[in-house]
Amino acid sequence: MATENPHSQQNSNPQISLYYQTRAAHHAVVTSDWLAQAQAAVGRHPEDAVSDNSSAGGEESGNGFSVIDEFNNWRKQPDLAEAVAAIRALASVIRSSQATTMMELEIELKKASDSLKSWDTTSISLTAGCDLFMRYVTRTSALEYEDFNSAKSRLLERAERFGEISYKARKIIAMLSQEFIFDGCTILVHGFSRVVLEVLRTAAQNKKLFRVLCTEGRPDRTGLRLSNELAKLDVPVKLLIDSAVAYSMDEVDMVFVGADGVVESGGIINMMGTYQIALVAKSMNKPVYVAAESYKFARLYPLDQKDMVPALRPIDFGVPIPSKVEVETSARDYTPPQYLTFLFTDLGVLSPSVVSDELIQLYL
Amino acid sequence: MPDYRGLVDEFVAKLNKRKVEGSQATARLTAELLRSVVSLQKLPCKNQASVLIESVRSVGVQLIAANPIELAVGNIVRRVLHIIREEDVSILTSNTGDLNLSTESGDEEIEQDNNPSSFAASIADIYRSSLCAPSLHALLEDAPSTKAPCRIYTSGVDSEEKDDKHSLSRKLKHFVIEAIKTLIGDIDSCHDQIAQEAVEHIHQNEVILTFGRSRTVLKFLRAAKEIKGSFKVFIAEGAPRCQGHVLAKELAGQGLKSTVIGDAAVFAIIARVNLVIVGVHAVMANGGVIAPIGMHMVALAAHKHAIPFVVVAGIHKLCPLYPHNQEVSLNEMRSPSELLEFGKFSNFMDYSTGVGAPPLHVANPTFDYVPPELVSLLITDVYCKEEEILKLENRLWTSNVVKKLVCLTENAYSIHV
Incomplete structure (x- = not known):
């Protein structure tokens, strides 16, 4: 199924959010040929791809070079977050750029980042990653007094480091969350999040005794995949259908979710169903913990559920649906900050209001 | 050595x-x-x-x-x-x-x-x-x-x-x-740094409720009195140690209108109160506080009547631990003699009579945990010095301070000594 993932410039199927296509490719049940594909993608050396592209592009200041292709190359790695892929893609824009002044480079980057952002408006971390990088390029005092070439190499170096940070971030988050997982606790998990998996894996490695309840995660059944992974770690796991959350909440000690994006209010945007789980947890006085890397902090301030770019995703009901019946295909919802207890980020354990403080300070 | x-x-x-x-x-x-x-x-x-x-x-x-x-x-x-x-x-x-x-x-x-x-x-x-x-x-x-x-x-x-x-x-x-x-x-x-803040929080003719005795609260009220003059203080005695009595004496000595009430009367009196000011034992990383026993009840009463529950605490009380940490969930059990006179009840508490454990037990825990939702404001001394008086919503405030504290401590990620 992953092989059908379109890598063309245009989103071939506007009915399905590109973001979720990537997720499906990364997180769906692993088939052997998909694995081979992913291996090939990882094995390919990034430098080659860049030089191929730029040589094909000719002299016209990297016009032939497509940032989106580059991004798609990076995106194929299942362990690489989208934001990091975006930053690496932007870095290769710098590398292949023939600009001679900072201003030129900035404009070029702006164009590239805009095209990346508009290519997939549904991916929040992609947008957030582009914004973060652009902010670094345009607003950093560190670059002001250097000559152009050293500034350029500095930018490249920074982009490289970002990749490492993203990998380290998960480890840090897993470490921070350990003291919150106590022996004998029951954790409810919704959706498949690499960070949450890392958290649970670390806890299992630390010989903690805990039980996990996984929601099914309709329609793409991400919960099945997570329960699969947890079973491999010998963690006791129980699957729930999505509607059994309130029923099981009394045996739950804490709710752990990942996030597609963390927004300025301190709330999160995550897979459909997170909001209702948070509501149930709040009404039963259970803590809701969010694990999210700091590059998912986005400059968005959704006022309600509909105040977002909708990310759509097909839903298979198993039976044909009459054409007169409308289907809600939105893939995610917004959970306001008052329903969250803590966010575990690589910046520390933050309460939602600190997150908004952090974001406001950064873009002030 | x-x-x-x-x-x-x-x-x-x-x-x-x-x-x-x-x-x-x-x-x-x-x-x-x-x-x-x-x-x-x-x-x-x-x-x-x-x-x-x-x-x-x-x-x-x-x-x-x-x-x-x-x-x-x-x-x-x-x-x-x-x-x-x-x-x-x-x-x-x-x-x-x-x-x-x-x-x-x-x-x-x-x-x-x-x-x-x-x-x-x-x-x-x-x-x-x-x-x-x-x-x-x-x-x-x-x-x-x-x-x-x-x-x-x-x-x-x-x-x-x-x-x-x-x-x-x-x-x-x-x-x-x-x-x-x-x-x-x-x-x-x-204490003096915190007391400087008093003017901002206490106004003429207000009725203040406090619980037990805290030196910080004493200085705070004294500073307020010097500037604002007349306001009333209700003091819940804080059984079983009844430190509230001492505070009442000290305040009355300063010429402040003070009234002592029993802990059980807090709910009855709370409707007349404008502001609750208390001292605490420790402030946790999530903004919750560890306080003398009985404080949770006061906080709930204040919450129920939408009365601000203000905590005053020196920066040395801010602790980068979460209340579920092992060290914190331990409560201290004090001597039962504070509750009961041993002579009167000795028959029921004696291990030598009868079989097994005696029928009467006395529990005398020292601390209450008050969750962060019930704390409306935390006043401490650290920002006054930087001439940057931050009075934001309690959660942001505490977690910011604690964030600073955490980094004041070890390298940012290991907060244990």
């Missing part, structure tokens, strides 16, 4: 027997003890900071184990550890200039490195960044170094001459001791 052993043992014994009471006194004594530990510790030529850190840490572990519920001890130990690291970094940076000079004179060891001064500077930068709170901004401006900050400390200046080393060791010690002195001064003056 270091000479400070005796001092440490003495203080540990005091903590064990609960001879030291009150977070402020404990914090002060801890800081003083650590000051003598620092001054008595013999320092080798290399790695002074790490030796110092190691000795302070081992003393700290003992102190914390002696009385785990007195969180101020741990807080002060973390502060001192931070002070040592900070001073070490600042010495390292100031040495950068010296290094630069010595390259010109052609020192071999240093010339191995292409650019020693910038190397030292970058190390200093790394340390500095590891000392301050991680933030998105820092992530962008100064991404965490790829090379893990290996523990070099002042050993970076190995090539200095002998007497230089000597002065250096004295320098580090001297700076650290100076900084601890400032810390002790801060602890001493925290």
Whole structure:
């Protein structure tokens, strides 16, 4: 199924959010040929791809070079977050750029980042990653007094480091969350999040005794995949259908979710169903913990559920649906900050209001 | 064997027997003890900071184990550890200039490195960044170094001459001791700093409710009285220790209109109250507080009637631990004699009569945990000094301060001593 993932410039199927296509490719049940594909993608050396592209592009200041292709190359790695892929893609824009002044480079980057952002408006971390990088390029005092070439190499170096940070971030988050997982606790998990998996894996490695309840995660059944992974770690796991959350909440000690994006209010945007789980947890006085890397902090301030770019995703009901019946295909919802207890980020354990403080300070 | 052993043992014994009471006194004594530990510790030529850190840490572990519920001890130990690291970094940076000079004179060891001064500077930068709170901004401006900050400390200046080393060791010690002195001064003056805030919170003819006795609250109310004149104070006695009686006496002595009520009367009286001000034992990382027993009830009453529940606490009470941490969930059980006179009930509490455990038990816990939702404001002393009086919503406030505190402590990610 992953092989059908379109890598063309245009989103071939506007009915399905590109973001979720990537997720499906990364997180769906692993088939052997998909694995081979992913291996090939990882094995390919990034430098080659860049030089191929730029040589094909000719002299016209990297016009032939497509940032989106580059991004798609990076995106194929299942362990690489989208934001990091975006930053690496932007870095290769710098590398292949023939600009001679900072201003030129900035404009070029702006164009590239805009095209990346508009290519997939549904991916929040992609947008957030582009914004973060652009902010670094345009607003950093560190670059002001250097000559152009050293500034350029500095930018490249920074982009490289970002990749490492993203990998380290998960480890840090897993470490921070350990003291919150106590022996004998029951954790409810919704959706498949690499960070949450890392958290649970670390806890299992630390010989903690805990039980996990996984929601099914309709329609793409991400919960099945997570329960699969947890079973491999010998963690006791129980699957729930999505509607059994309130029923099981009394045996739950804490709710752990990942996030597609963390927004300025301190709330999160995550897979459909997170909001209702948070509501149930709040009404039963259970803590809701969010694990999210700091590059998912986005400059968005959704006022309600509909105040977002909708990310759509097909839903298979198993039976044909009459054409007169409308289907809600939105893939995610917004959970306001008052329903969250803590966010575990690589910046520390933050309460939602600190997150908004952090974001406001950064873009002030 | 270091000479400070005796001092440490003495203080540990005091903590064990609960001879030291009150977070402020404990914090002060801890800081003083650590000051003598620092001054008595013999320092080798290399790695002074790490030796110092190691000795302070081992003393700290003992102190914390002696009385785990007195969180101020741990807080002060973390502060001192931070002070040592900070001073070490600042010495390292100031040495950068010296290094630069010595390259010109052609020192071999240093010339191995292409650019020693910038190397030292970058190390200093790394340390500095590891000392301050991680933030998105820092992530962008100064991404965490790829090379893990290996523990070099002042050993970076190995090539200095002998007497230089000597002065250096004295320098580090001297700076650290100076900084601890400032810390002790801060602890001493925290009540007055907090009292400065009083004017902003208490107004003419208001009715204030407080619970038990806290020196911080006493100073706070006294300061308010000097400026605002007339307001009324209700004092819940805070059974079983009834420290509220003492506070009532002190306040009445100052000419403040005070009324003593029983703890059970809090709900009955709360509708007449404009503001609840209390002192607490410790403030946790999530903004919840550990307070004398009975406080949760007061907080609930205030919450129910939408009356601001204000907590005053010196910065030494802010603790980077979460209330589910093992050390914190421990409550202290005090002697039952505070509740019951033994003579009257001895028949039911005697193990020698009857079989098995006696039928009558007395539980006398010392602390309550008040969750952060019930705390409307936290006033502490740290920002007044920076002339930056932050009075934001409690959650943001505390977690910001705690974020700062956490970084004041260890490197940002391990908050345990």
